[in-house]
Amino acid sequence: MVNKIAKTDYPISGLIATRWSARAFSEKNVEKQKILSLLEAARWAPSSSNEQPWRFIVFTIEDKEELEEAHSVLSESNAYARKAPVLICGVAKKTYTHNDKDNRHYMHDLGAATAYMFLEAYNQGLAMHIMGGFDVEKARQLFEIPQGFEPTTMIAVGYYGAPEMLPEKIREKELGPRSRKAIGEWTYLGRWGKGMTH
Ligand SMILES: Cc1cc2nc3c(=O)[nH]c(=O)nc-3n(C[C@H](O)[C@H](O)[C@H](O)COP(=O)(O)O)c2cc1C
Numbered sequence: 530m531v532n533k534i535a536k537t538d539y540p541i542s543g544l545i546a547t548r549w550s551a552r553a554f555s556e557k558n559v560e561k562q563k564i565l566s567l568l569e570a571a572r573w574a575p576s577s578s579n580e581q582p583w584r585f586i587v588f589t590i591e592d593k594e595e596l597e598e599a600h601s602v603l604s605e606s607n608a609y610a611r612k613a614p615v616l617i618c619g620v621a622k623k624t625y626t627h628n629d630k631d632n633r634h635y636m637h638d639l640g641a642a643t644a645y646m647f648l649e650a651y652n653q654g655l656a657m658h659i660m661g662g663f664d665v666e667k668a669r670q671l672f673e674i675p676q677g678f679e680p681t682t683m684i685a686v687g688y689y690g691a692p693e694m695l696p697e698k699i700r701e702k703e704l705g706p707r708s709r710k711a712i713g714e715w716t717y718l719g720r721w722g723k724g725m726t727h
Contacts, residue, residue, distance in 0.1 A: 530656075531549075531551070533549040535709070538711075544651060545648065547651060548647060550659065551656035551658060551689055551703065552609040552610075552658060552703050553612075553690035553691060553692045553694055553700075553703055554613040554614070554656060554687035554688070554689070555689060555690040556612060556614060557688045558589075558590060559589075559615050559655060563655060564587060564615060566649055566653055568585065569649070570649030571583060571585065571642040571646040571649075574641040575641060576634070576642070577632060577634035577637070580635075582621045582622040582632055582635045582638050583619065583622075583643070584620040584678060585620070586620065586674075588616040589614065590614050590615075596614075598672075599672075600616070601667070602663045602668045602683065604660075604663055604664070606662055607663065607683070610658060610660060612687070612694075613656075613687040614686075614687050615685070615686040616684065618672055618680055619642075619643055619659075619683070619684055620639070620680050620681060621635040621638070621679050622677065623677055623678065624677060635679070646684075650686060655688060656685075656689045656690075657684060657686050658685045659682050660685065661682055663680075663683045668683070692704055713725060
């Protein structure tokens with residue numbers, strides 16, 4: 530497994546520092562218990578009004594036809610994810626259930642649940658990759674997602690594979706360093722644009 534530990538300026542939990550988005554997946558199947566642990570982690574994410582607007586559609590090799598349908602929605606640039614034995618479609622409910630009003634936090638809360646899932650995947654020794662590049666309307670139709678719900682991400686899950694299996698351009702990304710903006714580029718103190726010295 531490629532080691533891509535974040536070069537942090539300040540100390541953070543090991544799980545956050547070591548998580549990264551792999552593209553090389555082994556064909557080894559993922560145990561159902563582990564998939565359930567990922568969903569359990571997502572379950573405990575915070576959400577506005579505790580609405581829990583996230584929905585996840587899980588595709589496994591137990592049903593090859595459904596898994597192939599899930600592969601078919603991925604954009605070409607995400608073809609690497611077709612090797613993963615598990616795909617998950619992340620969907621968010623756009624309105625609050627208690628009053629039918631718009632929930633402007635729906636994507637935020639799906640994202641929080643997915644982030645929890647990602648950390649648990651890493652904890653379980655699994656690779657995971659979130660993808661926004663997929664055919665949303667095709668997914669809506671194929672997966673029979675009702676109106677009022679937004680298909681937002683496709684998530685690949687599996688064991689780490691060998692980077693050598695990847696096409697050259699993707700392999701470079703797999704082996705390249707992880708980079709981030711400095712905290713000061715997106716943190717202000719008290720007023721927009723007012724720099725925080727650290
Ligand atoms: C909402 C979302 C959409 C993304 N879409 C794609 C995608 O379509 N294809 C892809 O290869 N990576 C995708 N990524 C992964 C990001 O490129 C990756 O998280 C980022 O480069 C940081 O790398 P790291 O997760 O290894 O730290 C997506 C991530 C998120 C959160």
